[in-house]
Amino acid sequence: MVEQLQSLQQIQAAIAAENLTCSALTKHYLEQIKQTTNLNIYIEVFEEEALVRARELDAKPTSERGRLHGAVIAIKDVLCYKGHSVTAASKILEGFVSPYNATAIQRLLDEDAIIIGRVNCDEFAMGSTNENSHYGVTRNAANPDKVPGGSSGASAVAVQAGTCLFALGSDTGGSVRQPASFCGVFGLKPTYGRISRYGLLAYGSSFDQIGILSNTIQDAALALEIMAGADEFDSTASQKPVPSYSQQLNFEGKAKIAYFKSALEHERLDAEIKAQSFAFIENLKAKGHEVEAIDFDFLDYIIPAYYVLTTAEASSNLSRYDGVRYGHRSEEAKTLLETYQKSRTEGFGIEVKRRIMLGTFVLSAGYYDAYYTQAQKVRRLIWERTKAIFEDYDFILMPTAPTTAWDIGKLNDDPVEMYLSDIFTVHANMAGIPAVAFPLGTHSNALPIGIQLMANRFEEAKLLSFVNSLS
Ligand code: GLN
DSSP: OGGGOOSHHHHHHHHHTTSOOHHHHHHHHHHHHHHTGGGOOEEEEOHHHHHHHHHHHHHSOGGGOOTTTTOEEEEETTBOOTTSBOOTTOGGGTTOBOSSOOHHHHHHHHTTOEEEEEEOOSGGGOOSSSOSOTTOOOOBTTBTTBOOOSSSHHHHHHHHTTSSSEEEEEOSSSTTHHHHHHHTSEEEEOOTTSBOOTTBOOSSTTTOOEEEEESOHHHHHHHHHHHBSOOTTOTTSOOSOOOOGGGOOOOOSOOEEEEEHHHHTOTTSOHHHHHHHHHHHHHHHHTTOEEEEEOOTTHHHHHHHHHHHHHHHHHHHGGGOSSSSSSOOOSSOOSHHHHHHHHHHHHSOHHHHHHHHHHHHHTSTTTHIIIIIHHHHHHHHHHHHHHHHHHHOSEEEEESOSSSOOBTTTTTTOHHHHHHTTTTTHHHHHHTOOEEEEEEEEOTTSOEEEEEEEOSTTOHHHHHHHHHHHO
């Protein structure tokens, strides 16, 4: 019976009817985690602790229960949870225990969420497949020979495989939405600055945003509403008031939607994904919405600019892992310089090293203007054009990924090909706008297909309600 409970509303109704307790629910998920160990989803399961908390919550009088009573969640291993290890799936943070809670985590706990474990990801959230992890690859539950996407791959599989109600991920260039589409779940990346980044291990600070992977858009809306809002620990967290997203899910009227010809006719786009996307567009039109093809000339500039900017930011952010302050310290090192060099050499994986080197190069004195400054200009142009589009349209429709999930190992030796697969997700991060990926259908290869909608900055309420109206 518990397997059928896919949303918090259903769970809370079952608890209210005394058909379910937090303890029974937690046990169910723990059992499900044990049944799916072949997928390698969790780096650590907080079994005892989750059960203790569930019992405490069961004992709480109904009137004192938080809004997330009954929500058992998983967190990507880039979020600080006080007293628990956090490693970004990297050897360099092995053994590091977080002394504080990320703001997003604190706010979920304050509403009685139960955190059942921390899940795998690409090292420091760099990747599109979850293969770049010190803890090994996570497998897609729809087909264990396929990648789950990345970097929040295991967050998506945690939901897909029924091991939790929803999971937190982070999205710098698509890391919540692409795995959501590869695994057939919902993925929400909010506006940059909507959720505080305090306690989120940094990759590219001007892009990073915490996101939610869930079975339903309602759960994503509630989780967003709880986590979002100003935070004195993160000056980039917006001061804008937070709407009651979960109470505003009724979309009224007709929407005006744009899609980019250059995206839906892109040579990289799989023919079936293209066909299903166009069928979806026809469906929207049949419901009375206006959908129009528009020109967008920047698509092919997005990936190069993104990889210049994020690697630049990463090279700076990751300089703090020096073998002195956190985690792994080389035992071979005899001098301070050797401590830096050997600890970093031993601690970081190959993709992270590649990006630190690329980022250091694009920021170097002789090349700064040619790469970094140039990429910043591209970013500005993309935002200007995007803003102009939203003067005429409510939403932009875009495929989430050019293909369905591919075989484990397929792109491991071809980083550029892997980077190019981010072509449709990175736009939202470049522009700082919110985007939701949602399930569209199934491919003839039996894997899930997703699609995404984007809205103007801070228009999550409109975006979520529209996506809700489609289901
Ligand atoms: N695949 C992209 C990258 O490797 C996105 C990662 C992310 O959003 N964290 O940078």
